[in-house]
Amino acid sequence: MKCIKCSGKAAIKTEKPFCKEHFIEYFEDKVVNTIEKYSLISKKDKIAVAASGGKDSTALLHIINRYFGNVTAIAIDEGIPGYRDKTLEDLNKFCDEQNIPLKIYSYEREFGFKLQDAVKEKNIVPCRSCGILRRYLLNKMSSSFTKIATGHNMDDELQSFLMNMMNSNIELMARGGPVTGVIKNPGFTPRIKPLIFCTEKEVAAYSLLKGFDIKFTECPNAKESFRAKVRDLLNELEAKNPGIKRKLIKRYMGMLPALKEKYREKISEIRECLKCGHPSENDVCAACRTVEMIRA
Numbered sequence: 001m002k003c004i005k006c007s008g009k010a011a012i013k014t015e016k017p018f019c020k021e022h023f024i025e026y027f028e029d030k031v032v033n034t035i036e037k038y039s040l041i042s043k044k045d046k047i048a049v050a051a052s053g054g055k056d057s058t059a060l061l062h063i064i065n066r067y068f069g070n071v072t073a074i075a076i077d078e079g080i081p082g083y084r085d086k087t088l089e090d091l092n093k094f095c096d097e098q099n100i101p102l103k104i105y106s107y108e109r110e111f112g113f114k115l116q117d118a119v120k121e122k123n124i125v126p127c128r129s130c131g132i133l134r135r136y137l138l139n140k141m142s143s144s145f146t147k148i149a150t151g152h153n154m155d156d157e158l159q160s161f162l163m164n165m166m167n168s169n170i171e172l173m174a175r176g177g178p179v180t181g182v183i184k185n186p187g188f189t190p191r192i193k194p195l196i197f198c199t200e201k202e203v204a205a206y207s208l209l210k211g212f213d214i215k216f217t218e219c220p221n222a223k224e225s226f227r228a229k230v231r232d233l234l235n236e237l238e239a240k241n242p243g244i245k246r247k248l249i250k251r252y253m254g255m256l257p258a259l260k261e262k263y264r265e266k267i268s269e270i271r272e273c274l275k276c277g278h279p280s281e282n283d284v285c286a287a288c289r290t291v292e293m294i295r296a
């Protein structure tokens with residue numbers, strides 16, 4: 001197989017075959033074009049990247065640092081021994097090498113417990129609670145930044161889209177896209193997803209070809225999650241119908257402006273959480289309710 005750009009030996013075939021050098025160029029161009037097309041980053045922005053030490057956020061951190069600069073990595077240590085401690089080691093090393101400031105916040109310090117202890121002792125559904133607490137902390141800790149960039153790739157976005165569709169949660173579906181959410185609120189740091197049009201396979205290939213020193217491990221709680229089942233379903237569909245993921249993301253992006261418009265009015269009623277002052281649609285925000293439930 002030959003690279004479609006230079007006819008050299010192809011190192012990778014995702015949508016098209018590329019040699020190492022041209023795949024890296026193709027991937028970085030795609031991310032930078034997404035940032036430009038959707039005006040995700042401007043010169044004035046001070047960007048925080050939600051980093052975990054995994055392939056997606058490491059690739060994103062590298063590209064934003066290289067093309068835009070003024071970036072800080074913010075990491076959340078949920079307290080998942082044998083997993084997060086290892087990925088944070090990689091992240092520490094990466095940020096050191098690339099001279100990127102890194103700030104790490106933990107559930108233990110902020111909420112008083114480790115996620116894995118809560119999973120064992122309180123029998124909670126890990127990803128549901130973890131997702132709520134993670135989003136809350138990232139938002140809280142990024143308040144001095146103008147944007148927070150997350151490493152969600154196309155597969156992540158499609159999984160969320162299908163999960164919300166299956167749960168009839170159209171309101172959550174409206175929050176997707178390259179810029180998360182439907183409204184602006186001074187209490188929320190705007191979230192951007194520059195990797196949204198890159199497949200998981202492309203991000204993995206980029207990280208490997210760039211030689212990032214990261215472990216391709218999975219959180220021990222991920223296997224049993226609904227998301228993992230949807231991921232397997234999507235991969236099976238793609239294997240039998242090549243190109244279906246790209247068609248789906250295109251359809252979803254086509255629907256998004258109307259969806260956001262429809263839910264904008266409904267979500268504009270944002271109050272302050274009575275417990276922590278965080279913006280919330282309810283009297284007490286989801287994070288405070290989750291912490292209370294775990295501590296009970």
Ligand code: SF4
Binds near residue numbers: 126222
């Ligand atoms: Fe948290 Fe679930 Fe992700 Fe593990 S897989 S880090 S529990 S959201």
